[in-house]
Amino acid sequence: MQSSNGRLHGSGGGPESSAESHEDHGTDQRKVRYEDPWYDALASGWGESDGTGVPAPVAPAAREGAAVRARDVYLEVQRSAAFQEVRSRYRRFVVPGVAVFLAWYVGYVITATTAPGFMARPVAGAVNVAMVAGLGQFLTTFLLTWAYSRHARLRRDRAALELRWDTQELTREVRGGEL
Amino acid sequence: MTDRHQTLTLLLFSAFVAVTLGITTWVSRKRHGSAEEFYAGGRLFSPMENGFAIAGDYMSAASFLGVTGLIALFGYDGLLYGVGFLVAWLVVLFLVAELVRNCGRFTLADVLAARMSERPVRIAAGTSSVTVSVLYLVAQMVGAGSLVALLLGRTGGAAQVWTVIGVGALMVIYVSFGGMRATTWIQIVKAVLLLGGTIALTVLVLVRFHGDVDRLLLTAAERSGHGDAFLAPGLKYGGDWTARFDFISLGLALVLGTAGLPHILSRFYTVPTARAARRSVVWSIGLIGGFYLMTIVLGFGAAAIVGPEAVRRSNEAGNTAVPLLALDLGGGADSTGGTVLFAVVAAVAFATILAVVAGITLASSASVAHDLYASLRRRRREPRSEVAVARVAAVGIGVVAIALGLLARDLNVAFLVGLAFAVAASANLPVLLYSLFWRGFTTRGAVWAVYGGLVPALCLVVLSPVVSGSPGALFPGVDFQYFPLQNPGIVSIPLGFLAGWLGTVTSTEVPDEAKHAETEVRSLTGAGAV
Numbered sequence: 001m002q003s004s005n006g007r008l009h010g011s012g013g014g015p016e017s018s019a020e021s022h023e024d025h026g027t028d029q030r031k032v033r034y035e036d037p038w039y040d041a042l043a044s045g046w047g048e049s050d051g052t053g054v055p056a057p058v059a060p061a062a063r064e065g066a067a068v069r070a071r072d073v074y075l076e077v078q079r080s081a082a083f084q085e086v087r088s089r090y091r092r093f094v095v096p097g098v099a100v101f102l103a104w105y106v107g108y109v110i111t112a113t114t115a116p117g118f119m120a121r122p123v124a125g126a127v128n129v130a131m132v133a134g135l136g137q138f139l140t141t142f143l144l145t146w147a148y149s150r151h152a153r154l155r156r157d158r159a160a161l162e163l164r165w166d167t168q169e170l171t172r173e174v175r176g177g178e179l
Numbered sequence: 180m181t182d183r184h185q186t187l188t189l190l191l192f193s194a195f196v197a198v199t200l201g202i203t204t205w206v207s208r209k210r211h212g213s214a215e216e217f218y219a220g221g222r223l224f225s226p227m228e229n230g231f232a233i234a235g236d237y238m239s240a241a242s243f244l245g246v247t248g249l250i251a252l253f254g255y256d257g258l259l260y261g262v263g264f265l266v267a268w269l270v271v272l273f274l275v276a277e278l279v280r281n282c283g284r285f286t287l288a289d290v291l292a293a294r295m296s297e298r299p300v301r302i303a304a305g306t307s308s309v310t311v312s313v314l315y316l317v318a319q320m321v322g323a324g325s326l327v328a329l330l331l332g333r334t335g336g337a338a339q340v341w342t343v344i345g346v347g348a349l350m351v352i353y354v355s356f357g358g359m360r361a362t363t364w365i366q367i368v369k370a371v372l373l374l375g376g377t378i379a380l381t382v383l384v385l386v387r388f389h390g391d392v393d394r395l396l397l398t399a400a401e402r403s404g405h406g407d408a409f410l411a412p413g414l415k416y417g418g419d420w421t422a423r424f425d426f427i428s429l430g431l432a433l434v435l436g437t438a439g440l441p442h443i444l445s446r447f448y449t450v451p452t453a454r455a456a457r458r459s460v461v462w463s464i465g466l467i468g469g470f471y472l473m474t475i476v477l478g479f480g481a482a483a484i485v486g487p488e489a490v491r492r493s494n495e496a497g498n499t500a501v502p503l504l505a506l507d508l509g510g511g512a513d514s515t516g517g518t519v520l521f522a523v524v525a526a527v528a529f530a531t532i533l534a535v536v537a538g539i540t541l542a543s544s545a546s547v548a549h550d551l552y553a554s555l556r557r558r559r560r561e562p563r564s565e566v567a568v569a570r571v572a573a574v575g576i577g578v579v580a581i582a583l584g585l586l587a588r589d590l591n592v593a594f595l596v597g598l599a600f601a602v603a604a605s606a607n608l609p610v611l612l613y614s615l616f617w618r619g620f621t622t623r624g625a626v627w628a629v630y631g632g633l634v635p636a637l638c639l640v641v642l643s644p645v646v647s648g649s650p651g652a653l654f655p656g657v658d659f660q661y662f663p664l665q666n667p668g669i670v671s672i673p674l675g676f677l678a679g680w681l682g683t684v685t686s687t688e689v690p691d692e693a694k695h696a697e698t699e700v701r702s703l704t705g706a707g708a709v
Contacts, residue, residue, distance in 0.1 A: 071693035077706075078696035086703055094273050102434075105266045109430035112259060112412040113423040119255075120411030126396035130255055130411050137262045138468055144269055145464045149457060152277075157454060160704045167706035 069174040077167050086159045093151050101144055108133055187518060191526035195372070196349065199533070202364045203357035217566045218285040218545045219448040220359035222709075226455045228367060230462020233446050235366030236538040237264075237437075237463070238373055238470055240322045240531045241596045246471075247504075248497025250478020251490050254399070254409035256416055257478055259426070261471035263433030268467065272460045275438045278615050278702035280447040280456035284709050286542075287444050287607060288550040291614050293701075294694045295622040298554050300610075303629035305550030307606035308441040310633065311599055312543035313579060315440070316536060318595030320346060320584025323532045326498070326525075340585060346533060347581035353537045354544060355570040362537050363449060369534035374470060376527040380501070380520075381473040383508040384480035392476075399482035409482070425664045429597050432668030436600030439607030442542035453705050480504060502528075540573050540580070547572035587653070597666050598640060605632030605671035609679045615702060617683075619690045624683030631678020632671055639667035 077083050112119055112130065119130035215221060224232070242264065249257030283289040288304035320343050327342040353361055388395045396410060403409040416426035437443060447456040481490060481500040484507050493499045502524050506512055509520035548569035587595070610628040613620045639662045640646065646653045648660030664670075701707055 071697065074697040074700050075693050077700050077704075083700060083704070087699070090703060098270070098273055101266065101269050105262075105434055106430075108262070109259070109427055113416055113426050116411055116413035116417050120407060120413075122407075125393040126400065126410060127393070128407075128410055131396075134255070134258050134262055137266060138472060141265055141269055141464065142468060145272060145461055148272060149461050152457060163700070163704040164706045164708075167700060167704060171707065 070171045073167065073170045073174060077163065077170070080163075082159065083163055086156060086163060089151075089155050089159075093148065093155075097144060097148065101140065104140060105137065108137060187522035188525040191522055192529045195368075195526060195530045196533075199353065199361075199365045199368065202368070203353050203361040206361040206364065207356045207358070212564075212566055214285070214549070214565050214569075216360070217358035217569060218445065218541075218549070220363050222449060222451055224363060224449045224459075226450060226458035227462055228363070229446060229450050229455070229459035230466065231370045232363045232366035232449070233443065233459060233463035234466035234470070235368075235370030235373070235534055236442055236446060237467060238370065238531065239319060239535045239596065240326065240528050241318065242471070242474065243373065243377070243531055244322070244326070244498045244501055244528060245496075245596075247474050247478040247481060248490065248494070248500040249415070250475060251481035251485070251500040252487050252497040253415040254403060254405065254479075254482070255412050256414050258475055259412065259416075259430070260433070261474055263430050264437075265464070265468050265471050267434045267437035268460065268464045270435065270438045271443070272457070272464065274612065274615070275444070276447055276456045276460045277453040279444055279611070280450070280453045281703070281705045281708045282615075282698055282701045283444075283448065285445065285448055285545050285549050287439075287441060287611060288546070291610060291625055294614055294620070294691065294698050295625050299622060300625045300629075301550045301554045303626045304607070304610065305546045305554070307602070307629050307633045308546040309543050309551070309576075310637070311439070311603045311607065312441055312539050312546070313576070313583065314595060314602060315442075315599040316539050316543075316576070316580040317583045317587055318599060319532050319536045319539070320580055321587055321595065323529070323536075324584065326528055326532070343584045344581055346536060347577045347584070349533060350536045350540050351574050351577040354540045354573040358566075359445075359449060359541060362541050365534050365537055369530050370466065372527050373531055374466065376524060377470060377473045377477070380480075380505060380508065380524070381476045384476055384484070384504070387480075387484065387508065395476070395479055395483055399479040402486045403482055404487070421663045424669065425666055428601075428664055428666040428669035431672060432597060432601035432604050432666055435604035435608055435668075435672060437603075439603035439611065440600075441546060441603075441607070442538045445542045445545060446538075453708070477501060477504060484508070536580075540576055543576050544569045544572040547576070601666050601668040601671065602633065602636045604668060605636040605675040606630075607632075608672075609675040613676075613679050613683075615698070618692075618695050619683060620679070620695075621683050621686045621688045621690050623686035623688060624679045624681075627682025628675055628679025631682070632675025635674045636667045636671035639664075639671060643667070 111133075116130075119128065119133070121129045123129060123132055242261075246257055246260045246264075249260065251257070279287075279290055282293055286304070287308055288301045291300040291304055323346045324339040324343045327338055353365060357365075384395070385392075388398070400406055400409040405414060408414060416422050447459075450456050450459055478500070481504040485500065485503045490497055490500045490503060493503060502521055505520040505524040506517045509515075509517035511517050548565050552568045552572070553565065606629050609632055610625050613628060614625060642660060642662040643665055644652060644660050644663070645665050646660070647655070648658035649655070652660075
């Protein structure tokens with residue numbers, strides 16, 4: 001959890017403060033400038049021209065060298081313990097989650113098509129096994145959605161934002177040194 | 180239907196068109212013509228706004244009219260559609276939404292081009308995105324045409340033709356003048372209208388049965404003439420094994436296709452962060468889930484109140500179940516309440532089609548301008564503004580969709596939607612998942628994954644009973660049907676994954692460690708996200 005210890009920057013009130021306050025403005029938010037400090041740090045050298053089809057105005061040689069070193073930044077971040085932690089938290093939740101709901105859904109579809117007799121068995125009143133299973137699909141979808149967003153908010157968001165900050169700092173340093 | 184219905188429906192629908200055109204003009208007055216603005220609406224929508232817009236994009240007329248009609252006619256088997264359409268969102272939420280928001284800019288191809296050699300993957304992903312969009316568009320246009328014929332009573336071809344042309348022209352205006360910002364607001368308005376109409380009808384059905392769902396189900400089963408079988412699976416897809424496999428195939432396509440639909444993917448770029456993308460998906464799952472739960476009530480309500488016989492008499496496929504239900508709930512064909520409710524439902528259905536069509540046109544014009552045009556144009560020619568190309572592309576796609584919509588106007592709408600989902604699941608999903616999660620994935624793998632899903636999916640459709648060899652086929656006179664299923668998903672989706680794997684292991688290209696690191700770091704943290 002505390003992978004952020006010892007970092008120089010402070011992220012204010014954490015990811016919640018800046019993102020939340022912005023996102024809840026609702027209707028008139030287009031007038032409000034986005035306050036997230038990371039918003040301005042657009043990635044250049046991402047192998048794309050900008051919208052008008054004109055290449056980004058950076059000296060080619062400088063960009064070449066910077067790009068090479070920026071690649072190393074990503075490799076370095078990928079190997080860092082903090083990133084591996086975020087990644088494994090994501091995977092530890094998503095892999096079993098996907099396996100469970102896909103198996104439950106495919107099982108439901110196959111049972112519905114191959115064993116209609118079983119699905120027609122009454123449970124209570126007009127409600128039968130098929131009805132319960134169908135509504136169960138809705139219920140599990142809602143539950144898994146809630147669980148995923150809770151997991152992401154509590155276990156992943158803060159660490160990911162720290163990493164985003166660090167990575168962009170590193171890339172900017174590399175690029176700045178070159179120019 | 181009487182003249183009063185028509186007048187009121189036309190009045191309400193004109194009001195919707197006027198409001199949406201107003202939005203488009205108002206929005207385009209302030210635009211500054213950048214690609215960011217045109218494709219992504221400035222990326223500053225809130226999660227709630229985007230959640231409503233996603234729901235608006237997703238809840239098409241096929242769901243509102245088609246699924247309720249299927250439930251009214253076949254009982255439980257119609258409900259299976261709703262389940263598939265909803266569970267699909269877990270795939271989007273878990274595997275796609277945040278990661279795609281973090282490492283793309285406007286289209287699916289952006290995500291792939293980050294790791295692979297740009298030109299071939301852009302051409303491949305652009306081609307498959309446009310194919311999926313056109314299939315989906317044709318479905319909506321056909322739906323609009325038949326809806327008009329059904330609701331306004333002019334079963335003659337002229338009304339249908341003019342509706343398809345009118346819908347096409349309107350969507351071209353929305354998209355080319357308003358871009359993503361106008362399209363998003365149209366989706367939001369439409370989602371609110373559709374949900375409002377659905378809630379009102381659901382409440383009226385439940386009031387009719389004094390809140391007793393059990394009695395609603397029993398009455399529906401009784402009036403259907405099938406008894407308890409109406410409440411269990413098997414009436415539509417329970418026949419021979421071909422029908423059963425067809426249904427499993429459709430089920431797979433529905434659950435895996437949503438994550439590959441270009442107009443859904445492009446919606447994630449209208450919010451500022453991955454976190455906001457996640458929250459908009461949570462919003463949309465809530466809205467879509469609630470919507471499909473209500474369609475179950477409406478479907479069984481139509482069976483219980485209107486009766487499957489009356490529904491089938493009005494439209495063989497059941498597409499008019501909801502309007503008929505509204506007519507009855509309002510007090511019958513001659514009452515004011517019935518007329519008003521019927522007109523409202525008809526206008527909402529038109530609005531639905533128009534909004535969905537605008538969303539898809541925008542996404543496919545982005546694929547044409549941002550992926551295909553940028554990769555295919557001759558190097559020495561003066562590069563034109565991408566947004567100008569996208570506007571022209573919207574017009575071109577509009578014309579193609581109008582032409583195909585007129586050609587295919589006798590095809591079943593639900594089938595066309597299922598087909599678009601199958602192609603999306605076969606061509607777009609494998610390549611997207613591989614490039615997000617597989618370290619060793621290469622350019623050749625990506626290109627093979629796209630074409631390896633796209634080509635079999637399209638070929639199997641051409642060889643299926645939909646095109647030839649059966650009475651309801653596109654060309655009933657000839658017979659080149661070699662594939663028994665209507666939906667190719669069960670074969671073409673595994674083929675897409677297989678082709679991607681095969682292309683990767685046979686390629687000599689060494690996968691770029693650093694680029695994979697970049698994709699992985701960016702997708703999970705949002706570093707460098709636009």
